[in-house]
Amino acid sequence: xxxxxxxxxxxxxxxxxxxxxxxxxxxxxxxxxxxxxxxxxxxxxxxxxxxxxxxxxxxxxxxxxxxxxxxxxxxxxxxxxxxxxxxxxxxxxxxxxxxxxxxxxxxxxxxxxxxxxxxxxxxxxxxxxxxxxxxxxxxxxxxxxxxxxxxxxxxxxxxxxxxxxxxxxxxxxxxxxxxxxxxxxxxxxxxxxxxxxxxxxxxxxxxxxxxxxxxxxxxxxxxxxxxxxxxxxxxxxxxxxxxxxxxxxxxxxxxxxxxxxxxxxxxxxxxxxxxxxxxxxxxxxxxxxxxxxxxxxxxxxxxxxxxxxxxxxxxxxxxxxxxxxxxxxxxxxxxxxxxxxxxx
Amino acid sequence: xxxxxxxxxxxxxxxxxxxxxxxxxxxxxxxxxxxxxxxxxxxxxxxxxxxxxxxxxxxxxxxxxxxxxxxxxxxxxxxxxxxxxxxxxxxx
Numbered sequence: 113x114x115x116x117x118x119x120x121x122x123x124x125x126x127x128x129x130x131x132x133x134x135x136x137x138x139x140x141x142x143x144x145x146x147x148x149x150x151x152x153x154x155x156x157x158x159x160x161x162x163x164x165x166x167x168x169x170x171x172x173x174x175x176x177x178x179x180x181x182x183x184x185x186x187x188x189x190x191x192x193x194x195x196x197x198x199x200x201x202x203x204x205x206x207x208x209x210x211x212x213x214x215x216x217x218x219x220x221x222x223x224x225x226x227x228x229x230x231x232x233x234x235x236x237x238x239x240x241x242x243x244x245x246x247x248x249x250x251x252x253x254x255x256x257x258x259x260x261x262x263x264x265x266x267x268x269x270x271x272x273x274x275x276x277x278x279x280x281x282x283x284x285x286x287x288x289x290x291x292x293x294x295x296x297x298x299x300x301x302x303x304x305x306x307x308x309x310x311x312x313x314x315x316x317x318x319x320x321x322x323x324x325x326x327x328x329x330x331x332x333x334x335x336x337x338x339x340x341x342x343x344x345x346x347x348x349x350x351x352x353x354x355x356x357x358x359x360x361x362x363x364x365x366x367x368x369x370x371x372x373x374x375x376x377x378x379x380x381x382x383x384x385x386x387x388x389x390x391x392x393x394x395x396x397x398x399x400x401x402x403x404x405x406x407x408x409x410x411x412x413x414x415x416x417x418x419x420x421x422x423x424x425x426x427x428x429x430x431x432x433x434x435x436x437x438x439x440x441x442x443x444x445x446x447x448x449x450x451x452x453x454x455x456x
Numbered sequence: 457x458x459x460x461x462x463x464x465x466x467x468x469x470x471x472x473x474x475x476x477x478x479x480x481x482x483x484x485x486x487x488x489x490x491x492x493x494x495x496x497x498x499x500x501x502x503x504x505x506x507x508x509x510x511x512x513x514x515x516x517x518x519x520x521x522x523x524x525x526x527x528x529x530x531x532x533x534x535x536x537x538x539x540x541x542x543x544x545x546x547x548x
Contacts, residue, residue, distance in 0.1 A: 177481075177484050177485075178480070178481050178484045180484055181465060182458055182465065182468075205501055205502060211458075211459065236532075239515075239516060239519075239532035239535075239536075240515055240516045240532075241514075241515045241516075242515060243498075243499035243500070243514060243515055243518045243519060243522075245459050246532075247459070302531060303535070304535075305531055305532030305535045305536070306531060306532075307459055307460075307530065307531055307532065308459050338460050338529045338531060339460075339531070340458070340459030340460065381462075382458065382459055382460075382462040383458060383459070383462070414464065415462075415464070416462045416464070417458040417462065417463070417464055417465060417468075452465075453465075454458065454464055454465040454468075455458065455465070
């Protein structure tokens with residue numbers, strides 16, 4: 113009888129599977145995602161490598177000595193270790209995070225605009241005390257500009273009424289406001305000493321959200337040649353909430369990681385963060401095969417560092433409040449060894 | 457190097473190792489890097505006086521040295537330099 117190995121489902125629950133069952137999930141994960149994203153499935157060597165990682169019963173796993181990558185850390189800290197700067201210091205000194213990120217609990221550029229002076233002061237203090245690069249991060253969060261949270265007509269309400277032109281116009285209007293707010297916050301943070309600006313979960317509200325991130329990125333790059341600009345995505349696929357928006361003449365709706373990366377590079381981004389969401393009903397083996405299959409074409413054309421989102425609910429890490437280290441370490445090792453990522 | 461230069465990892469490790477005068481593998485070895493960090497004043501994990509002490513730079517002090525050794529612009533260092541240089545140093 114084939115021995116059973118403790119492994120994880122996408123919701124974090126611990127299950128026991130045989131090596132053959134894990135192998136079958138890896139194969140199904142890559143085939144399903146290759147078909148969906150219209151990319152090549154993983155090679156047999158890559159699947160064998162993943163099987164070695166995921167069929168191990170080790171509590172924790174890691175990359176080989178010399179293969180360490182840079183750890184940027186969206187939303188650094190727990191908010192419960194002293195004050196926010198002490199949180200960053202703890203993550204630098206105790207956890208060894210390479211790039212820490214100052215952020216506020218209302219993680220949206222629109223919200224930060226109203227208290228940017230306070231945030232800038234915190235950034236300045238953090239820069240005095242931290243040795244690592246400190247970036248400032250928030251979500252573009254385009255939806256916050258629509259009613260009732262913002263001044264723009266809500267395109268999610270207009271679309272079901274078949275008011276397509278009005279919905280598109282609303283998104284374009286909101287996009288312009290968002291670009292202005294990202295620039296406003298970034299200008300203050302650069303003045304306060306920030307090493308970089310992170311636009312986290314870009315594209316969460318669809319193609320207009322992604323367009324705002326790219327447009328702001330290009331404007332910031334022109335102003336600040338030295339500035340780190342990280343664009344991390346919300347999901348593997350840019351939703352066409354508008355459907356016709358373009359950047360440099362290319363339609364953004366429907367872009368997968370390879371094309372997302374091309375756009376980020378064209379806009380002048382320093383770091384690109386692909387995100388592939390978890391299917392909670394499938395095993396982590398199935399999910400990692402899916403994530404690596406979808407991101408692999410991006411790695412083949414990358415000219416800038418790629419920091420894959422390997423956290424709760426994305427990048428092969430289960431959707432649960434405290435992702436287990438057996439799952440996070442396996443996902444990290446898989447991305448580093450198979451895709452040769454630059455960080456996460 | 458990734459932030460200010462957008463360098464991919466392999467290129468960045470090679471660049472940093474060259475500037476520090478160590479091998480790329482040495483970057484992964486804390487027993488080597490402790491001495492390199494102390495000698496060049498690059499900061500690191502702080503402790504209470506047996507390994508690192510008040511002579512070892514930390515925070516913004518270390519970042520001045522990092523910018524110089526790696527020959528990269530560091531935004532907060534430039535801001536600090538501009539602000540701190542506004543007045544003449546006092547006589548001690």
